[in-house]
Amino acid sequence: MIVDKIKKKINRRLNLIKDKKIKWEINGKLEKIINLTKEEIKEYKEEFDRSKILEDLQKKLEDFEKNITGKTYRGVDYKSGALSAEKALYIYNILRKTKPETVVETGVCNGVSTSFFLLALHQNEKGKLYSIDFPEIADTEYEPGDFWEGKGGSVIPKGKQSGWMIPDYLRDRWELTVGKSQEKLPEVLEKLEKIDFFIHDSEHSYECMWFEFERAYKLLSEGGILMSDDIDRNSSFQDFAKDKKRPLVYLGSKIAFFVK
Numbered sequence: 106m107i108v109d110k111i112k113k114k115i116n117r118r119l120n121l122i123k124d125k126k127i128k129w130e131i132n133g134k135l136e137k138i139i140n141l142t143k144e145e146i147k148e149y150k151e152e153f154d155r156s157k158i159l160e161d162l163q164k165k166l167e168d169f170e171k172n173i174t175g176k177t178y179r180g181v182d183y184k185s186g187a188l189s190a191e192k193a194l195y196i197y198n199i200l201r202k203t204k205p206e207t208v209v210e211t212g213v214c215n216g217v218s219t220s221f222f223l224l225a226l227h228q229n230e231k232g233k234l235y236s237i238d239f240p241e242i243a244d245t246e247y248e249p250g251d252f253w254e255g256k257g258g259s260v261i262p263k264g265k266q267s268g269w270m271i272p273d274y275l276r277d278r279w280e281l282t283v284g285k286s287q288e289k290l291p292e293v294l295e296k297l298e299k300i301d302f303f304i305h306d307s308e309h310s311y312e313c314m315w316f317e318f319e320r321a322y323k324l325l326s327e328g329g330i331l332m333s334d335d336i337d338r339n340s341s342f343q344d345f346a347k348d349k350k351r352p353l354v355y356l357g358s359k360i361a362f363f364v365k
């Protein structure tokens with residue numbers, strides 16, 4: 106019974122790829138904004154399926170759901186924090202089409218989204234992903250204030266590192282920095298001349314999100330993409346886009362991007 110429940114939860118998260126809605130959304134929006142053709146959408150979907158990345162991650166997520174149970178010190182149930190496959194495929198299409206040189210991501214956790222991004226760079230045979238993560242580790246004692254009080258239950262298992270689910274063959278285009286983005290993002294950006302794609306999925310406080318957007322935007326190339334997940338948590342992304350006079354493109358109710 107419990108196993109069935111877990112399976113249902115995982116399937117909801119990963120099998121969305123088979124949802125017809127995805128074609129509608131991608132055709133309707135991404136085709137217009139980044140000139141993604143129907144042929145490219147088909148090609149990217151086929152290669153995505155051929156990679157078997159969903160199956161690989163699904164197995165790891167099943168293990169996670171079975172073995173990692175409990176609550177954070179804030180009383181929230183542990184979870185993997187993984188981006189849905191639907192969102193992942195949107196971003197995969199964008200990264201394949203735009204072929205960025207430099208991608209920056211905040212919020213890695215177990216590495217589900219990171220795996221999808223790295224697969225796109227691998228297929229592009231181009232680009233590097235710089236990720237920042239301050240992981241909360243399951244079954245570990247923390248002091249109040251170690252994490253933002255609004256944080257959800259995303260954790261990594263004890264003994265693992267951020268991004269542990271990422272397949273080995275994708276790791277050569279990846280650089281991980283561990284620490285809070287408030288401290289580490291400026292350090293990472295300082296090493297880079299420009300960035301072409303930025304995505305936020307770390308601490309969803311207004312202050313942290315605005316801080317990340319502002320820092321990333323400064324280095325974002327013209328035509329580069331600024332994206333955020335969990336934009337329903339506060340109005341920072343909507344406010345930031347307004348401030349920059351850029352129209353937001355929604356890929357769902359919680360995720361959006363704009364082009365600089």
Ligand SMILES: C[S@@+](CC[C@H](N)C(=O)[O-])C[C@H]1O[C@@H](n2cnc3c(N)ncnc32)[C@H](O)[C@@H]1O
Pocket residue numbers: 185186187188211212213214215216217218219237238239240241253256259284285286287306307308313
């Ligand atoms: C929702 S999870 C990321 C999930 C990941 N993007 C995926 O789709 O698999 C958020 C991650 O950000 C981390 N985090 C929380 N606050 C942070 C901060 N201030 N700076 C960097 N990472 C933070 C969390 O511990 C967690 O690992």
